[in-house]
Amino acid sequence: MELEIKIVRNAEERNRYMKAVSDQIMRGDFVPNKTTLIVTPDLFAKIFSPKRLELLMLLAKKEEYNITELAKKLKRPFEVVHRDLRIFELHGLIKMTKERKSIIPELAGEISLPVIS
Numbered sequence: 654m655e656l657e658i659k660i661v662r663n664a665e666e667r668n669r670y671m672k673a674v675s676d677q678i679m680r681g682d683f684v685p686n687k688t689t690l691i692v693t694p695d696l697f698a699k700i701f702s703p704k705r706l707e708l709l710m711l712l713a714k715k716e717e718y719n720i721t722e723l724a725k726k727l728k729r730p731f732e733v734v735h736r737d738l739r740i741f742e743l744h745g746l747i748k749m750t751k752e753r754k755s756i757i758p759e760l761a762g763e764i765s766l767p768v769i770s
Contacts, residue, residue: 654762655687656746660697667691688745700744704729705737712747712760719755
């Protein structure tokens with residue numbers, strides 16, 4: 654799956670873009686296996702703090718870590734890493750798979766971030 658993060662200028666532009674995407678989907682005119690996260694600069698900053706970007710970069714290495722191992726590698730509390738992973742999961746950036754007694758997070762797909770569009 655491809656994940657594109659699109660940054661728009663403001664909430665009004667975000668709403669227009671989301672409506673256009675919704676209309677596309679309703680017409681059946683969409684790209685399979687592609688998800689777009691539409692954010693304003695403020696929302697981007699809330700979702701992708703430097704610590705969260707560090708977490709995403711670790712996940713991008715495609716090494717299998719459970720949440721406890723991620724927290725230790727990042728030298729951050731388990732609860733904070735777990736919260737950050739839930740935020741990513743809610744935005745469709747990662748998926749979490751239960752394996753035995755552990756939860757293994759992984760990227761939901763390749764992430765692209767066109768800065769200027």
